[in-house]
Amino acid sequence: MKVFIVFAHPESQSLNGALLRTTVEELETQGHEVRVSDLYAMQWKSQVDRADFPHLSSDVRLKVAYASAEATTSNSLTGDVKLEQEKLLWADTVIFHFPLWWMGMPAILKGWFERVYSLGFGYGLGEYNDMKWGDRYGEGKMQGKRAFVVVTAGGWREHFSARGISGPIDDLLFPINHGLLYYTGFEVLPSFIVYQADRLNEAAFKSTADELRQRLRTLSATNPIGYRPQNGGDYEIPALTLKLGLGGASDSGFSLHSV
């Protein structure tokens, strides 16, 4: 496999850093090719702004989507963004390693998506008509590739359980797994979560690392989350609402969108 890892933690001597090294070592031991983007170490620019579109005249209003489409088409995206896009195209598997901060990914990783998912690469692909609504949610440039997240959370497993106050972890990760990864065509594997990350002792780290290695050894046999393709017949187009009768007992919410 060709595995691209995006890592978003400011400290290499952290639990996240140790998990990253576990992943890299295990994959290389298996003979896979591995490339890593360590966003903090790269001093990745964390937000999309006018500097991302150097060809845009300074007196022109910045419309991010239009500027992004223009820069993608004319091959004038900045070098750092182009390199990340090349890594995504090179890989067959992409792993995101990050801590859950304030119920979501770190800002630097959010900004990675804002910049790397340019119009014409991450969105705005394919036809929009009565039968389909662009190459999205199951289709797109990442189709045929697999991705998943390795996440550490400070809170307890119970806090992120079905009735936990933080909300179920799979719901908190839905905007990432479905809205960002499945959106561009990735098959999304189940998330790997570590709870109480600030209090992991040596024994707990060892068993966590073992579990992670086991996941990495069985990647090709792991079933992806069963998200419904947008253009596969389950959704009204262009309303993009799940057709009535589908989705079982629930009549609302994220869980409707997987089988």
Next chain:
Amino acid sequence: MKVFIVFAHPESQSLNGALLRTTVEELETQGHEVRVSDLYAMQWKSQVDRADFPHLSSDVRLKVAYASAEATTSNSLTGDVKLEQEKLLWADTVIFHFPLWWMGMPAILKGWFERVYSLGFGYGLGEYNDMKWGDRYGEGKMQGKRAFVVVTAGGWREHFSARGISGPIDDLLFPINHGLLYYTGFEVLPSFIVYQADRLNEAAFKSTADELRQRLRTLSATNPIGYRPQNGGDYEIPALTLKLGLGGASDSGFSLHSV
């Protein structure tokens, strides 16, 4: 009222910029005091990293929570962060104006929370014992203040409806409204959402601006979202799961946490 507005869009000549001006003008017309943090214009630093803790020796491992606690206690947070904390303490109402990008807030605003919500300001307050689990979710430094978000989305209203492919908008905003705003004690007012933001013509903008002004005139009469206080008896402590029998028909998900 004293209103603090946090604005996160790179272009003042955008729909978001026009909505910001609508908010400021309407509030000032009503005689309220208004302060604005325009994050892009301020060149706000978008991610938390070692530079946020200048007192931390360069050979010491960065543990964000510990460094943040130390900097808060010793009053050595960076000047930009201290100023934002002062604005939060000054205000009685806080409004966040931003576009929904990739199902969440812009990276620059996520980084604002990561940096401004320091340990000892945004979290890690109050006692942790069998009866309560810190001052959080209904308690905290923002108790007695109100907050809400004004959000633009490129997608259609249907895409964000109960059965829409993006997920219900209130679920997408739950990690912000509940996990960030209610967490620090804010009473959270219903979100103000503008759909198909890229295609708003003049008439649609006018009616949207009118609706926003109407919201701003009736703020004090608007009921907050009925989130359940963490320490009010509805949750098991320390599991922080909603007690059985509460939450109506649903046995899982974000909706359990409001009445």
